Amino acid sequence: MDAFARLEATIATRRGADAGSSYTASLFARGRGKIAQKLGEEAVETVIAAMGDEPRAIVPEAADLMFHLCVLLADAGLSLDDVRTELTRREGVSGHDEKASR
Numbered sequence: 517m518d519a520f521a522r523l524e525a526t527i528a529t530r531r532g533a534d535a536g537s538s539y540t541a542s543l544f545a546r547g548r549g550k551i552a553q554k555l556g557e558e559a560v561e562t563v564i565a566a567m568g569d570e571p572r573a574i575v576p577e578a579a580d581l582m583f584h585l586c587v588l589l590a591d592a593g594l595s596l597d598d599v600r601t602e603l604t605r606r607e608g609v610s611g612h613d614e615k616a617s618r
């Protein structure tokens with residue numbers, strides 16, 4: 517099991533858990549809008565890191581971003597497998613043509 521699969525499994529265990537002792541549970545409790553807002557904030561922080569001089573500074577921001585994306589997917593009843601399937605479907609489709617292939 518890789519880190520993403522373990523993270524998804526951990527996130528699943530936090531649904532309905534005590535929001536006082538789990539950040540993930542507190543996100544689920546605050547709802548889709550709050551989760552999406554946090555995802556947006558983490559995306560902005562990733563962009564800010566990307567504009568800096570130190571490429572390695574992007575990594576922790578990217579991890580925050582991916583964590584919040586996994587929580588958003590879970591809240592919507594989706595998983596990284598759904599994203600993997602979509603990326604696999606796109607293989608062999610030119611980026612220029614991808615929108616038209618949906």
Ligand SMILES: N=c1c2ncn([C@@H]3O[C@H](COP(=O)(O)OP(=O)(O)OP(=O)(O)O)[C@@H](O)[C@H]3O)c2ncn1[C@@H]1O[C@H](COP(=O)(O)O)[C@@H](O)[C@H]1O
Pocket residue numbers: 523526530537538539540541554557579580583
């Ligand atoms: N990967 C993460 C992870 N990445 C980021 N974060 C949290 O995301 C939050 C983002 O920081 P911010 O300052 O933007 O947010 P905040 O001020 O804490 O919260 P807000 O009031 O703004 O919503 C921090 O509290 C981080 O600790 C994470 N929290 C949890 N995980 C994983 O989820 C597991 C379960 O965590 P709990 O749900 O807390 O048990 C952990 O073991 C980790 O594997």
